[in-house]
Amino acid sequence: MSLLLSTDPHLLAHDPGHATRQIHPERPERLAAVIERLEQAALPDTSWRRAHAPASRAVLERLHSSAHVDRVLAAAGRTVQLDPDTGTSPASVDAALRAVGATIDAVEAVVGGEVERAFVLARPPGHHAERDRAMGFCLFSNLALGIEHARRALGIERVLVVDWDVHHGNGTQSLFYERDDVLVIDSHEHPQYPGTGAVDEVGRAQGAGHTLNLPLPRGTGDGDALALYSAVLPAVADRFRPQLVAVAAGFDAHVDDPLGGLSLTTAGFASLCALVRDVADRHAQGRMLMTLEGGYDLSALADSVLACARVLAAPTIEPALPGGAASREAAGLLAAVRARHGERWRIPTLDPTDGRGARSRTA
Numbered sequence: 001m002s003l004l005l006s007t008d009p010h011l012l013a014h015d016p017g018h019a020t021r022q023i024h025p026e027r028p029e030r031l032a033a034v035i036e037r038l039e040q041a042a043l044p045d046t047s048w049r050r051a052h053a054p055a056s057r058a059v060l061e062r063l064h065s066s067a068h069v070d071r072v073l074a075a076a077g078r079t080v081q082l083d084p085d086t087g088t089s090p091a092s093v094d095a096a097l098r099a100v101g102a103t104i105d106a107v108e109a110v111v112g113g114e115v116e117r118a119f120v121l122a123r124p125p126g127h128h129a130e131r132d133r134a135m136g137f138c139l140f141s142n143l144a145l146g147i148e149h150a151r152r153a154l155g156i157e158r159v160l161v162v163d164w165d166v167h168h169g170n171g172t173q174s175l176f177y178e179r180d181d182v183l184v185i186d187s188h189e190h191p192q193y194p195g196t197g198a199v200d201e202v203g204r205a206q207g208a209g210h211t212l213n214l215p216l217p218r219g220t221g222d223g224d225a226l227a228l229y230s231a232v233l234p235a236v237a238d239r240f241r242p243q244l245v246a247v248a249a250g251f252d253a254h255v256d257d258p259l260g261g262l263s264l265t266t267a268g269f270a271s272l273c274a275l276v277r278d279v280a281d282r283h284a285q286g287r288m289l290m291t292l293e294g295g296y297d298l299s300a301l302a303d304s305v306l307a308c309a310r311v312l313a314a315p316t317i318e319p320a321l322p323g324g325a326a327s328r329e330a331a332g333l334l335a336a337v338r339a340r341h342g343e344r345w346r347i348p349t350l351d352p353t354d355g356r357g358a359r360s361r362t363a
């Protein structure tokens with residue numbers, strides 16, 4: 001089987017707007033729209049798993065502090081505001097635990113060879129949750145906990161993370177910031193919530209050089225995003241040699257999204273996904289784990305998830321090369337990234353004038 005789609009009806013019961021009695025952007029209808037669109041599409045070579053046990057405390061405490069786990073678990077059955085943006089309803093803690101459980105099950109299916117790729121359709125999202133706090137609609141760091149399970153329990157030694165959500169994945173970055181076994185590439189709008197993700201945040205101690213940030217100016221579209229990823233991703237993967245590729249797949253960088261200011265299209269997300277899958281195919285025996293993060297326009301979200309799922313379910317792919325020229329801003333951003341990372345990853349330059357995107361100069 002090529003693709004596993006993982007979800008759980010309990011994930012729809014979480015309502016972060018319960019306390020304020022307002023419609024919260026991270027509302028249950030997001031996941032319902034995604035599931036409906038995928039069910040209608042009936043993708044070939046795709047299986048569903050729709051029931052997952054809640055994650056255990058031991059799994060959570062691999063990356064979160066006991067105090068954080070205590071605080072979240074104490075909100076079970078209650079309406080609590082964990083952070084200005086992050087509220088719970090009575091069913092939220094159960095949903096958060098099952099979102100992690102679904103991610104753990106998915107990574108076991110991928111690494112165990114049951115499927116090649118898995119897309120975890122979960123909420124609450126996870127990439128803002130830090131070791132000691134819930135933040136930005138996120139209670140636990142779902143994808144990071146899945147990665148940590150692959151590292152500690154499944155024999156995976158190196159994991160490459162791509163985070164293309166419009167917001168910087170501060171949680172994922174901070175949890176792996178001092179480690180060289182998990183390499184994080186994160187593109188995001190800047191300035192934008194939560195304010196982290198500068199080019200000079202490159203990792204620390206043993207993790208130095210293993211965090212690469214691509215802060216994108218408002219309005220950035222498919223051409224620059226694909227040109228940047230085409231330059232960075234294959235170069236880094238060639239040297240890092242990941243055994244698993246993990247994607248924090250938010251779709252709030254879509255041009256129609258009400259929260260984000262970037263201008264990616266549904267087709268752009270499909271091309272980005274193909275680029276990542278190509279890296280997983282070449283380095284990680286196809287092993288790829290995606291988790292749903294943001295995305296707040298229901299049509300753009302459902303269309304983009306389906307476009308990515310088509311790429312993940314296909315027997316083979318031909319990654320699209322960036323069509324247009326990279327802008328001067330994108331070329332300048334890549335130059336800044338190259339300057340911070342030196343020759344470690346041999347990232348090529350982008351030439352804004354030749355219209356072909358990444359070139360193979362490494363000097």
Ligand SMILES: [Zn+2]
Nearest residue numbers: 165167252294
């Ligand atoms: Zn986001």
